[in-house]
Structures are given as structure tokens and as C-alpha cells.
Amino acid sequence: MTESDEAKKAADAKLDEALEESFPASDAPAVTPAVEIKRQEVNMPYKYQARPELRPMRLTGISEQQIAQHWTLYEGYVKNVNALNEKLAALTGKGDFGLEFAELKRRIGFEYDGMILHEHYFGMLKSGQKPLGDDAELSKLMKDSFGGYRKWREEFSAMGKMRGVGWVILYYDARTGALTNHWINLHEDGHPAGFAPIVVMDVWEHAYMVDAGVTGRPSYVEAFLENVDWPKAEKMLGDARGSKMTRELHESQSSA
Ligand SMILES: [Fe+2]
Numbered sequence: 001m002t003e004s005d006e007a008k009k010a011a012d013a014k015l016d017e018a019l020e021e022s023f024p025a026s027d028a029p030a031v032t033p034a035v036e037i038k039r040q041e042v043n044m045p046y047k048y049q050a051r052p053e054l055r056p057m058r059l060t061g062i063s064e065q066q067i068a069q070h071w072t073l074y075e076g077y078v079k080n081v082n083a084l085n086e087k088l089a090a091l092t093g094k095g096d097f098g099l100e101f102a103e104l105k106r107r108i109g110f111e112y113d114g115m116i117l118h119e120h121y122f123g124m125l126k127s128g129q130k131p132l133g134d135d136a137e138l139s140k141l142m143k144d145s146f147g148g149y150r151k152w153r154e155e156f157s158a159m160g161k162m163r164g165v166g167w168v169i170l171y172y173d174a175r176t177g178a179l180t181n182h183w184i185n186l187h188e189d190g191h192p193a194g195f196a197p198i199v200v201m202d203v204w205e206h207a208y209m210v211d212a213g214v215t216g217r218p219s220y221v222e223a224f225l226e227n228v229d230w231p232k233a234e235k236m237l238g239d240a241r242g243s244k245m246t247r248e249l250h251e252s253q254s255s256a
Contacts, residue, residue, distance in 0.1 A: 045085035048115065050078045056125035061223030066210040067122075073206060074122065077114035084108050113187035117167055120200035126229035138198070138234050141172075145179040153225060156181050156199070160221035165204045171195035172237055174246040175253075196240030198233050 055071055057064070084104055091101045132139050132149055139149055146152040152170070159168045159181055167184040173195050184190040201224050208220035240246060 045082070045089045048078050048081055050075045051119055051123075054119055054123040056122055056127070056227070058127040059125055059223070059227045060127065061211075061219070061226060062125070062208075063211050066208070069210055070118075070202075070207060071122070074115070074118040077111055077118060080111040081108070081115050084111055109188040110186060113184075113191075117184075117187055117200055118202070120197055121167075121202045124200055124229055124232065125224070125227045126232070127227070129227055129229060132230045132233075136230065136234050138230070138237050141177075141179055141237065152179070152181075156201070157221050157225065159183055160201055160203050160224070161218050162203075166190070168201045168203060169197050170199040170233075172198050172240045174240065174243070174249050177241075194245065196236065196243070198236050198240070199228060 056062075056067060059067070084107060088101065088104050088108070091097070091104070132142075142149050142152045146155065156168060156170060162183065164185065166186060166189075169182050169184060169191075171180055171182055171192055172178075173180060173192070179198065180192075180195075182190055182192060182195075201221070203217065203221070205214065205217075208216050212220050
């Protein structure tokens with residue numbers, strides 16, 4: 001037997017000893033340790049917290065009262081994501097994958113997207129904004145993708161004024177390197193998988209009812225666009241372009 005064989009044998013013996021301590025033969029679990037570890041992991045879902053650092057203040061054309069009421073709804077999504085994850089972990093822990101599990105799994109996309117999109121939205125709004133400069137990378141890409149900022153804004157605004165509740169999102173597509181505007185029904189329907197959000201606008205009625213009433217969406221859309229934090233949008237574009245997925249896509253396309 002070589003030295004390395006002996007070392008391996010000693011390591012195996014140590015592992016057997018540790019497993020015996022964790023799972024004594026008298027009450028050994030019906031599952032293997034590997035499965036047990038996975039179950040422990042899913043029984044400890046991550047707890048999300050609302051992110052106060054994203055809450056905007058002193059916006060132009062969107063009041064503090066409007067933001068305060070909207071923020072309360074966002075906190076509700078955070079709470080519901082945590083509650084759903086806990087319920088699902090309990091069901092998974094019991095191995096109960098019946099109707100309740102299925103319905104909660106269907107529901108969770110609504111709550112998760114409700115939480116995440118509101119974080120993008122609030123984090124996108126900042127007081128004292130200047131227009132997007134012509135030399136910004138985002139501005140150059142808008143020119144390639146839409147014919148310029150004005151043309152992009154025309155389409156984005158028109159989509160924001162469409163009937164129905166949901167979101168309008170400017171997305172970056174790593175495959176083509178282009179930007180496209182998308183309509184999202186509710187919170188979860190219509191996202192192009194793998195695209196990166198750059199500008200995220202909420203057009204549910206609760207986003208403008210306090211300030212402008214049921215017919216106030218057109219003025220709200222214009223107010224939103226006046227408060228977009230363009231340096232942040234520019235950074236999000238830079239992050240998306242530099243992401244691992246984008247780099248790998250471009251490498252595979254150039255080597256094809
Ligand atoms: Fe909202």
C-alpha cells in the first residue's frame with residue numbers, strides 16, 4: 001500500500017466516524033446524508049428586508065405622499081415573499097408536493113417580481129436629474145437601437161400610457177447588444193429571459209393615483225422620465241455589458 005493509499009484510507013475512516021456520530025446506526029435517517037443536507041438548506045429560506053436606501057425623496061412631479069403609499073405596497077411584497085418561502089420550505093421539508101405546494105409555487109413569481117421591480121423602480125428615481133448626455137454610452141446605444149433618445153422616449157412614453165396595469169422596462173439584450181422596450185403584465189408576465197433591465201417604470205394605478213387620480217397616467221409618465229437617475233441607468237448598462245453571461249455569449253458568437 002502506498003503512502004497516498006494509506007492517507008485516503010485514514011481520511012475515509014475519519015469520515016465514517018463523523019457520519020456515525022451524526023447519524024448513529026440505531027436511528028439512521030431514511031435518506032442519505034447528501035439528501036438530508038439539501039432538506040436542511042431548503043428549510044432555511046433567505047429572509048428579505050425592505051431596502052430603505054432606495055427610497056426616493058424630493059422628486060419633481062411625484063409627491064412624498066405618493067411615494068409613501070407606494071412604499072407601503074413594496075414592503076408588502078417583501079413580507080409576502082418571506083411568508084411564501086417559509087410555507088414552501090415547510091411543505092418541501094415534509095415532502096408534500098400537492099395542490100397547496102403547486103399553487104404557492106405559481107404565486108411566488110408575482111410576489112418576487114413585485115418586490116424586485118419595485119426596488120429597481122425606486123432606485124431609479126432621484127431628485128435634481130439632468131437630461132441624458134449625448135456622450136453617454138446609453139445615449140449612443142439608444143441611437144443604434146431606436147434612432148436616438150427622443151425616439152426611444154416617444155415609444156417608452158406611449159407604452160406607459162397603454163391601457164392595463166403593469167410595467168414598462170427598457171431592457172438590454174446581451175445576444176444582440178441592443179436595447180428594447182417591453183410591456184410587463186402585472187409583475188411577472190412578459191420579461192424576456194436573460195435580458196438586463198436598464199430603466200424600470202411602474203404603471204400600476206397605485207403609482208400615480210394619490211397625485212393625479214385615475215386619469216393621471218400621462219402626466220405621471222412624463223414626471224417619471226424627468227426623475228430618471230441617468231448615471232445609474234448608465235452604470236446598469238455597463239454592468240450588463242460586462243457581465244459573465246454577456247462575455248461568454250460574445251465569445252461563443254465570435255468563435256462560431
Ligand atoms: Fe407599484
